[in-house]
Amino acid sequence: MADILALFLDPAVWAALVTLIVMEVVLGIDNLVFVSILSNKLPLHQRQKARRLGIGLALAMRLVLLSMIAWIVGLTAPVFNLGIVGPPDSHGEPSFETMFSWRDLILFAGGLFLVWKATREIHQTVDVDPAHEGLGAKAALGFGAAIVQIILLDLVFSIDSILTAVGMTDHLPVMVVAVIVAVMVMLLAADPLADFIHHNPSVVMLALGFLLMIGMVLIAESFGAHIPxxxxxxxxxxxxxxxxxxxxxxxxxxxxxxxxxxxxxxxxx
Missing domain, CATH: 1.20.5 (Single alpha-helices involved in coiled-coils or other helix-helix interfaces)
Structure with a gap:
């Protein structure tokens, strides 16, 4: 305990903590948009429960992964290489490469899932089935199915979040505090964001477009193409x-x- 108190008396640690909290909150926006869109497809009485459960699982997953930092860092080690390298970019680095780690494979799978999910939701929004119009009380998605999809994306975003934390500081207590604060912000913002999306249908299409873009970015990053x-x-x-x-x-x-x-x-x- 004395070591932790001494650690947080260092101004450099506070600067790292604030920076990391901001980064974690920004990275959590993607997770929050996905949770909001999925929860809004549930019956009204299940929406808040799904959002809180999904964000709670995100916190639990991040804390578990923080306790396994050595294993998480090991996910960046190459697993196999297809031997294809793209042309150099403006910095002289390959624009893409096919040396895959477990992290790359997880990002690729998560990106594909986001692209598929966003495309499917856009199709359902644009091409409404007249036979199901007016059935507002009927769930468009089961509670269990929504939670499973939230867990899958929580895993992808959690690994990305923890690797970002590892890259910014070496102090585990700082990572833990930053993750907890960021997830608490997500929890406070979840209901207002979901309600705003629900009452402004045009925002749903915009949010789905964001998810589609994020999915493509995850796929690109799995191939080593860094997008700021x-x-x-x-x-x-x-x-x-x-x-x-x-x-x-x-x-x-x-x-x-x-x-x-x-x-x-x-x-x-």
Whole structure:
């Protein structure tokens, strides 16, 4: 305990902790969007339970993986190599390569799952089956199936999260605190985000587009093609900002139309 207290008296440790918390929260956005979209397909009384269970499992998984850091780091060791190397990029590094580690295989499988899931959800959103319209009380997804899918993606995002933590600090207590704080932020944001997505159907398509992009990024990273996360989240932030303006515009127009309709009907009253 004395060693931990001494560790947190170091200003450099606090700087690393704040930086790591921010990184973990940003990485957790992907996980949170997926959980929100899946939970919104459940009956109303099961949604909050699914979100809390999914995020709780994400925390448990991250803490378990932190206790197995040596094994996690070992996942980056090459398992096999297909011997294909892409042309050099602007830094002289190969643009892609086919030397796969267990981490690469997990990212590849997780990316494929995200691409498949996002594509399927987009298809269901665009091509609505008339036979199932109006059946709001009927679950579009079973509770068990939703939890299984959340667990699968929790595993992929947890491994990525822990490897990010290992790359930023050598202190296990700092990693544990950062992961717990980041997951608590996810837990607080889960219900408002899910409700916002539910009440703004156009945001669902945007979120599915994010998941599709994230899936492609995971697949690219499994082949050694490094895509700076800043570009990805800047694109997501810009898209979210444009959609926020669209929502604001629609609400303003709706209020004006409602006020005009009220003034039109007032003489008749």
């Amino acid at each position: 996360k800043g570009y990805i989240y800047a694109a997501m932030g810009f898209s979210a900002g444009v959609e926020s303006l669209n929502i604001w515009s629609r609400r303003t127009r709706a209020r004006k139309e409602a006020a005009l309709l009220a003034r039109t009907r007032s003489p008749e009253a």
